Amino acid sequence: MIRDQIIVQTPDGAYPIFVGTSLLTQVGKLVSNLESANFSKRCAIVTNRRVGALHAARVINSLCGNNFEPYTIEIPDGEKFKTLDTLRAIYDQLIEAQLDRQSVIFALGGGVIGDMTGFAAATFLRGVEFVQLPTTLLAMVDASIGGKVAVDHPRGKNLIGAFKQPLAVISDTDMLATLPEAEFRSGMAEVVKHGIIGDAELFWKLEVGSWKLEVGDWLPRAIRVKVEIVERDPLEKGERAKLNLGHTFGHAFEKLSNYEMRHGDGVSLGMVCAARLAAQRKICDESFVVRIENLLRAIGLPTRIPNDMTTDAIIDAMTTDKKRVEDHIVFLLPQALGAVEIVDNVTREEIVAVIQATRD
Ligand SMILES: NC(=O)c1ccc[n+]([C@@H]2O[C@H](COP(=O)([O-])OP(=O)(O)OC[C@H]3O[C@@H](n4cnc5c(N)ncnc54)[C@H](O)[C@@H]3O)[C@@H](O)[C@H]2O)c1
Structure with missing residues (x-):
């Protein structure tokens, strides 16, 4: 049907x-x-x-x-x-x-x-x-x-x-x-990402636990977020960058785990880090970080950086990531549901502070 x-x-x-x-x-x-x-x-x-x-x-x-x-x-x-x-x-x-x-x-x-x-x-x-x-x-x-x-x-x-x-x-x-459940969870990280970057109502639905219920209720909404972005930017010249929320940090975690960490788990941790960086810069409220973290945790996604990944190693892994324009690392930071900001002037000290605040 x-x-x-x-x-x-x-x-x-x-x-x-x-x-x-x-x-x-x-x-x-x-x-x-x-x-x-x-x-x-x-x-x-x-x-x-x-x-x-x-x-x-x-x-x-x-x-x-x-x-x-x-x-x-x-x-x-x-x-x-x-x-x-x-x-x-x-x-x-x-x-x-x-x-x-x-x-x-x-x-x-x-x-x-x-x-x-x-x-x-x-x-x-x-x-x-x-x-x-x-x-x-x-x-x-x-x-x-x-x-x-x-x-x-x-x-x-x-x-x-x-x-x-x-x-x-x-x-x-x-x-x-x-x-397998772990694959489902990994996909859910992208669904949450779509809620954050483009659909507040999707995010609210997930917050009240509807991801556990009827998939058909929220899946089309999650699909539409990507559809609207690729329609406006079919050849990845600009707006598609929004889809990389959480990926700059996330790829570094995946890489440091020798790709044992699932992509969605990396994106989940990466979104927490991006939100924390946004809060540090007063781009979003601290309460928004807590909401994102709570939702990811409720789904069973990781929100704390593994302690065996040192701060230096994470930063090294990030600086070899391809999401760079010239010599700056590009970060997508969430402002509010449906709004992200692209920044490329983040200092090492800021990244260190984010990583430390995202450990147990
Ligand atoms: N083209 C794009 O825009 C785009 C975007 C995101 C990711 N990707 C790519 O997608 C890939 C990751 O995709 P994925 O997460 O679907 O991984 P995957 O294709 O490896 O599938 C994950 C695992 O689930 C198994 N599987 C698939 N469907 C199943 C089912 N219905 N029941 C039981 N097992 C099933 C697969 O055999 C596999 O072992 C990466 O290569 C990534 O680069 C591409």
């Missing part, structure tokens, strides 16, 4: 995001009904073993029932396989499957599958259409929206990529039932 349909305007057109339940069984129909539909029967589904075992059968049946002939490509699970080598294996199988320029590729999985499949679609035969079937909360509220697709390079994440808008995003919230 479709609960919401959100249209994303892009420089070249528009695409729909469908949000609802039992949508994987309708993929074939939804895609066949798209205005631009004139697709080859042959199509491909890219997934990994874990997600594929749980959810691919429904997509395959739905596509077969709508005159498509899907070929399933399974790649290994995990960020460490988001590489050019895996991409090459995907190209090999797309050729093997005899896809043509009218073929569609379906990305069934979390952000790793979406990013890699999107990059394959952007480049295979100079570009074929692709559909995002996000299966993690993070992919639903963030990675599947906005057209950024990429693979990692040994020297850094997402260094090889493109902008490629999907034909459609189909977010079936039933997928979240099989998602």
